[in-house]
Amino acid sequence: MAKQGSRNLWQGVLCEWADVLDVTDASTVVTLGEGGTPLIESRVLSQVTDARVLVKFEGLNPTGSFKDRGMTVAVSRAVERGAKAIACASTGNTSASAAAYAAAAGIQAIVLVPEGRISMGKLAQSVVHGARIVQVRGNFDDCLEISKELAEQYPVHLVNSVNDDRIEGQKTAALEIVDVLGDAPDIHCIPVGNAGNITSYWRGYSLAETTGAATKRPRMLGFQAAGAAPIVRGERVLEPDTVATAIRIGNPASWQQALDARDESGGHIGAIDDREILKAQKLLASSTGVFVEPASAISVAGLLERHAAGEIPAGSTIALTVTGHGLKDAQWGLKLEDGSDAVPESADADTAQVAQLLGLA
The missing domain is CATH 3.40.50.1100 (Rossmann fold)
Known part of the structure; x- marks a missing residue:
């Protein structure tokens, strides 16, 4: 058992990363203890892609998102x-x-x-x-x-x-990944909506390389929902439509910065349809124990699409950001793959009947 008082409480982004966020003694810090989210290795995604896949679960921030x-x-x-x-x-x-x-x-x-x-x-x-x-x-x-x-x-x-x-604060997620891995990953997969997050990760990885914390920067693979993919289409989408509500944006504020991150990293920004997004949501939850909203699951769907296209080298280390908790948009967790509602089975308050229903008897 640890000695009482021997563990330091996480102080939030502004305190933990004060050296890269221009915090002064005069700064007024408003924090809820954000940051410090886990990097979870996905056994199934690693097996499927023949790579090491780690999930940065940003849904564990105080309000449930990055x-x-x-x-x-x-x-x-x-x-x-x-x-x-x-x-x-x-x-x-x-x-x-x-x-x-x-x-x-x-x-x-x-x-x-x-x-x-x-x-x-x-x-x-x-x-x-x-x-x-x-x-x-x-x-x-x-x-x-x-x-x-x-x-x-x-x-x-x-x-x-x-x-x-906002971009400055969000870059700390990339710095945390470098801190855990000891270097930048080879590839980073991320949802793209307003495009601020891909911008901030690229800024964070660039800072890590400049300061010597990392020896490289990753290829940035960004993904938009097919019904809200202005960057992929090269034109504004006037009526974006997708189940991935968090990235249902037709004219991203950080459009050019997203293109810069893609081009400077030798990366890719692609479109994924809603069906694949929802399949990926269920795959991640059932195989890794991480429940995310549909907009987050596009990172998983995008990784699988790139792997199928032969764009994921075997043995790569891949960081995959899932941006928001599944409880943010819980209705999709109650749907089966065919779109029907999930309905739990019922039984009387009888052990034998429950055991029979479960196939245990």
């Missing part, structure tokens, strides 16, 4: 600058994170979401944390444009990933 890494920095900076309110556009995860960190900071969160296009789990988080929520009759891109105009014209601080503080 957004918390950037939000702690963005909200801390907002408070430091005297802001009394923050604003964001969101498909769900950003609003949940912004609402929680605003509550912790004692300031108001204003969140704009597309009407009828946000999961109840994510909306509930914004509600319970006390955010002022406006459902906009439009899509995410409309919400983001309005949020930017609000920040320009009124005393509110924008905390979407167009704010570089």
Whole structure:
């Protein structure tokens, strides 16, 4: 048994990575203990791809998604600058994170979401944390444009990933992977929605190489849902449509940065259809014990698609980011592969009957 008081409590991104986040004594740190998420080896994915596949489970951040890494920095900076309110556009995860960190900071969160296009789990988080929520009759891109105009014209601080503080905080996930592995992986698979996360990982890996913490940078493999794939198509998608609500974005704010990460790494950005996304969600949950929302499962589906295309060298070390917990969009976990509802079997309160039903008798 460890000696009492001998284990240090994780202090959150701004404290743990203060040396790369420009934290000063005057900084106002608003943290919920984000970061430090596990890197889990997937036995089945490793066997299927003949590689070493490790899953960075960002759903174990405080509000259930990777957004918390950037939000702690963005909200801390907002408070430091005297802001009394923050604003964001969101498909769900950003609003949940912004609402929680605003509550912790004692300031108001204003969140704009597309009407009828946000999961109840994510909306509930914004509600319970006390955010002022406006459902906009439009899509995410409309919400983001309005949020930017609000920040320009009124005393509110924008905390979407167009704010570089968000990218700075999110780069720490790449640094954690390097810290655990002792080097960068050969390949990194990641969902692409607004494209802030692929941008931040590339920044983190580039920093690790520059400082000598890593000897290389990985090939970045990003994946968009087929119904919301503007980067793949090379044009804005006016009505993005996919079960992967967190990446249902038609005009990514970090579009060019995503292309830079792809091109500089010799990587790839591809499109995956919803059926493959949902199959991958169930595969990861049933084989690795990691339950993620559909937008996260696209990393798994994308890896399998690239392997089938012969693009994954045997023996590679692959990091795979899953960005949000499955409880964020739990309805899809209740569906079978054919799309029907999962219905548990029933029995009387009788041991013999239960044993017979289970095939034990």
